[in-house]
Amino acid sequence: MKRIQLEIVLGTILVLLSAAIVIVLGIREPARLAQYEVQQRAEQIEFGASVFTTNCVRCHGSQAQGIAGVAPGLRDEYFFTQRLAEVGWQGGLEDYIISVVTTGRQVSTRPELYAGATGTRPVMPTWSEKFGGPLRDDQIRAVAAFIMNFEPYALGQVPTLQPLGPVADESTPEGRGQVVFATAGCAACHTISGISSGNIGPGLDGLATRAADSVTGLTAEEYIHQSIVDPSAYVVEGFADGLMPQNFAEILTEEQIADLVAFLLTLQ
Amino acid sequence: MINSLMRRFHIPPRDQWRATISKIIDDRVRIITAGLSIKELRAVMRGDPPTEKPNPRYKVITTSFIAHLRPRYYPAAATWFTHTFRLGFFTTFFFVVEVITGVILMVYYIPFPDQAYGSILEIESNVFFGELLRDIHRLGAEAMVIFSWLHLLRTYFTGSYKGPRTFTWLTGVILLLITAWLSFTGYLLPWDQLAYWAVTVGTSITESGPVVGPALNLLMRGAPDIGTGGLLRFYLQHVILFPLLAILFISVHYYKVSREHSISLPAVVEEGNVDPEKKKEANRRIDLIPDLLSHELFLIALGIFIMLVILYFRLFVSPLETHANPQQTPLDTKAPWYFWWLQGLLKIDPAAILESMVNPIFAAFGLGFRLEVSQLLNSKFIMGLIVPPTLVLILMAIPYIDRNPSRLARKRPFAIAWGVAWIFVFLALSFMGTPEYGIETPAATRIVQDLAPEEGEGPLRSIPYEELHNRQAEFIVGQDYGTDLCPGLAYQPDPEGDVNNVVVGCPHLTEVFNIFSERLLEAQADGRLPEMTAKLSVEQFQADLVNVTPHVEWTDPATGKHQTYQHTYFLHADRATEE
Numbered sequence: 069m070k071r072i073q074l075e076i077v078l079g080t081i082l083v084l085l086s087a088a089i090v091i092v093l094g095i096r097e098p099a100r101l102a103q104y105e106v107q108q109r110a111e112q113i114e115f116g117a118s119v120f121t122t123n124c125v126r127c128h129g130s131q132a133q134g135i136a137g138v139a140p141g142l143r144d145e146y147f148f149t150q151r152l153a154e155v156g157w158q159g160g161l162e163d164y165i166i167s168v169v170t171t172g173r174q175v176s177t178r179p180e181l182y183a184g185a186t187g188t189r190p191v192m193p194t195w196s197e198k199f200g201g202p203l204r205d206d207q208i209r210a211v212a213a214f215i216m217n218f219e220p221y222a223l224g225q226v227p228t229l230q231p232l233g234p235v236a237d238e239s240t241p242e243g244r245g246q247v248v249f250a251t252a253g254c255a256a257c258h259t260i261s262g263i264s265s266g267n268i269g270p271g272l273d274g275l276a277t278r279a280a281d282s283v284t285g286l287t288a289e290e291y292i293h294q295s296i297v298d299p300s301a302y303v304v305e306g307f308a309d310g311l312m313p314q315n316f317a318e319i320l321t322e323e324q325i326a327d328l329v330a331f332l333l334t335l336q
Numbered sequence: 337m338i339n340s341l342m343r344r345f346h347i348p349p350r351d352q353w354r355a356t357i358s359k360i361i362d363d364r365v366r367i368i369t370a371g372l373s374i375k376e377l378r379a380v381m382r383g384d385p386p387t388e389k390p391n392p393r394y395k396v397i398t399t400s401f402i403a404h405l406r407p408r409y410y411p412a413a414a415t416w417f418t419h420t421f422r423l424g425f426f427t428t429f430f431f432v433v434e435v436i437t438g439v440i441l442m443v444y445y446i447p448f449p450d451q452a453y454g455s456i457l458e459i460e461s462n463v464f465f466g467e468l469l470r471d472i473h474r475l476g477a478e479a480m481v482i483f484s485w486l487h488l489l490r491t492y493f494t495g496s497y498k499g500p501r502t503f504t505w506l507t508g509v510i511l512l513l514i515t516a517w518l519s520f521t522g523y524l525l526p527w528d529q530l531a532y533w534a535v536t537v538g539t540s541i542t543e544s545g546p547v548v549g550p551a552l553n554l555l556m557r558g559a560p561d562i563g564t565g566g567l568l569r570f571y572l573q574h575v576i577l578f579p580l581l582a583i584l585f586i587s588v589h590y591y592k593v594s595r596e597h598s599i600s601l602p603a604v605v606e607e608g609n610v611d612p613e614k615k616k617e618a619n620r621r622i623d624l625i626p627d628l629l630s631h632e633l634f635l636i637a638l639g640i641f642i643m644l645v646i647l648y649f650r651l652f653v654s655p656l657e658t659h660a661n662p663q664q665t666p667l668d669t670k671a672p673w674y675f676w677w678l679q680g681l682l683k684i685d686p687a688a689i690l691e692s693m694v695n696p697i698f699a700a701f702g703l704g705f706r707l708e709v710s711q712l713l714n715s716k717f718i719m720g721l722i723v724p725p726t727l728v729l730i731l732m733a734i735p736y737i738d739r740n741p742s743r744l745a746r747k748r749p750f751a752i753a754w755g756v757a758w759i760f761v762f763l764a765l766s767f768m769g770t771p772e773y774g775i776e777t778p779a780a781t782r783i784v785q786d787l788a789p790e791e792g793e794g795p796l797r798s799i800p801y802e803e804l805h806n807r808q809a810e811f812i813v814g815q816d817y818g819t820d821l822c823p824g825l826a827y828q829p830d831p832e833g834d835v836n837n838v839v840v841g842c843p844h845l846t847e848v849f850n851i852f853s854e855r856l857l858e859a860q861a862d863g864r865l866p867e868m869t870a871k872l873s874v875e876q877f878q879a880d881l882v883n884v885t886p887h888v889e890w891t892d893p894a895t896g897k898h899q900t901y902q903h904t905y906f907l908h909a910d911r912a913t914e915e
């Protein structure tokens with residue numbers, strides 16, 4: 069066989085084999101596309117979970133369970149079945165979440181339960197970088213996908229949160245301190261029986277009794293004050309350094325911090 | 337009646353029909369093939385000699401535009417496989433592949449930071465054959481870079497750059513640069529972390545240039561940071577400017593080969609002492625039609641087939657990392673592999689080398705003087721802006737530097753040694769360019785990141801979800817958990833597959849925990865992590881989502897401070913695993 073004939077025969081075989089590969093790939097393609105979409109959604113949920121834990125847990129709780137006096141839970145039946153009707157949203161829940169996260173909420177819809185009662189408390193901030201927030205669109209979509217993934221769990225869950233425990237008496241420093249505790253985000257991470265149920269930082273029940281012995285040389289009051297304004301100075305054993313935000317000295321006034329310390333000193 | 341109609345429409349009598357029809361067909365075939373009759377076409381396919389005189393196969397080359405770009409023939413020796421290895425041919429082949437797949441991808445791609453990444457996901461998840469197209473485009477790009485380098489090396493070692501082909505060499509070097517730049521501009525388009533940071537680091541080199549440096553950087557990025565403007569600039573360079581330049585230079589380069597100087601003959605044929613019989617055979621004409629053409633069609637079929645086989649068995653998968661995040665620099669910024677040598681160059685600090693060489697001499701002579709040049713010799717400037725262009729200029733000037741007239745390897749030992757030495761220098765620089773070389777990461781960070789790299793899968797993320805579901809546990813490093821972390825667990829890795837295929841326990845999770853423990857204990861033993869305590873915790877987050885958190889605490893040996901490193905990873909039941 070001449071070289072040219074060999075090349076024509078081999079070339080034809082290669083073309084036929086290539087066509088066969090393309091046909092096999094084509095037959096598999098619809099299944100691959102469907103599978104890719106499922107995996108893509110899974111990765112989006114994972115990504116949303118990490119965005120949620122870095123940005124949202126301070127107000128909505130580490131498990132999205134909500135924090136009394138601050139922000140609602142996002143994994144109960146009410147949220148998945150009645151919320152849209154209550155606010156009169158025409159579209160789907162995922163779009164609603166994207167919309168609220170993007171533009172924030174300027175006026176509270178449930179001031180008796182969550183932040184926003186007096187107009188001075190923070191409501192939902194704007195999160196999109198389009199409006200000065202820190203998140204890109206794809207991050208917001210991922211957070212929405214993550215929250216939607218609570219649906220199978222949420223159906224059948226009644227909202228467990230009641231209005232802020234013992235109503236604070238805002239005429240005393242302790243009472244004002246309790247409001248600061250609820251609104252500055254402390255409640256998201258620290259548990260106080262009957263008031264909050266965060267599990268990221270150490271529990272604060274009985275803080276007043278043990279604070280004096282925590283760091284030698286500091287009184288209970290000094291120790292609590294230091295832990296708020298300079299949390300890395302002493303880190304409770306078993307908790308990571310850097311978990312507690314370092315900027316409370318900037319976002320709270322000296323007076324608010326004093327009130328907060330007064331409140332925490334009541335926790336015998 | 338019928339006869340008069342037949343005359344009227346110039347229809348010949350019945351006995352001439354056959355001849356007339358075949359003549360009509362033959363005329364059409366001659367038009368389509370630009371001069372070949374059916375009989376001739378058959379002879380071409382069989383490899384028989386021409387059927388007519390003058391040779392109608394040469395007529396094609398004068399009549400057809402496409403064919404006129406090609407040479408009439410090459411001398412036989414120039415077509416020896418071991419002489420060219422078809423490297424230039426395949427470089428062009430991949431360029432054509434890139435143009436075709438690239439034009440289709442342009443239909444789906446959106447060059448806007450908000451949507452670019454999403455449009456790539458859309459191509460992968462919602463376009464029929466979208467993944468295949470993107471894979472071919474990416475594989476073709478890498479192959480084009482490889483083949484253009486190999487083509488350059490072949491030309492160098494066979495001495496084919498020497499006169500009269502000096503200008504061809506110059507256009508070839510320019511084509512190499514265009515190829516590299518086409519690859520690099522395409523690198524940014526998916527707008528993932530890999531792309532964003534490779535290009536940010538790449539363009540930052542220009543910033544160190546004197547006077548125009550910052551302006552040049554701004555011109556490339558379109559803003560101080562790469563954003564909408566920068567992406568559009570790279571996109572337009574990738575799809576318009578540089579493809580056009582490539583077509584222009586390929587045309588010039590190929591014209592020189594096909595019309596002016598032909599492919600160089602092997603040096604042995606040109607200069608060596610070969611017997612006349614063999615020399616005559618070496619100069620025998622190999623015609624474009626049919627020999628070169630059939631061979632090229634065969635090579636095209638082969639090239640397509642090999643690409644499809646590679647993609648079918650998933651030996652190559654186009655990378656796609658997470659969405660670009662300007663706020664988060666990845667731990668390991670990695671340039672594309674063909675720029676590792678450049679990254680390696682940037683890790684060399686000429687000022688430090690000069691100081692360490694000169695200062696001991698000063699000290700030995702008792703001079704109270706130390707050389708301090710680190711302010712003067714900026715590593716990024718010297719190694720990024722001075723050295724690479726100099727190397728390119730040397731490469732371009734090789735035909736003018738090398739005045740040795742001989743092309744025989746044994747008569748140019750210095751040139752061959754020089755070429756081999758440069759290959760090793762480039763390999764060494766490329767190795768230095770990889771993140772493994774010369775970058776120190778804190779031990780705890782490195783260990784955790786090796787288990788779960790920021791991009792890609794890693795051992796931790798490849799743990800099957802079944803091993804983590806409802807596990808709710810903390811595994812403390814240093815404690816003895818026996819051979820398996822989950823006694824009593826058994827699951828079916830493929831729920832729709834064989835029911836007898838059951839995994840007992842959690843081998844993957846155990847494996848990851850063992851690696852984690854071993855490396856931490858090792859680091860504790862050699863003093864990098866004194867007083868180390870660590871755990872790996874698994875928690876259920878949602879019905880089908882778990883978090884896995886490696887947590888390490890230690891006392892920093894340098895400062896004596898208590899340190900903590902932890903990172904939470906989220907794993908969903910439906911996540912893709914590479915297995």
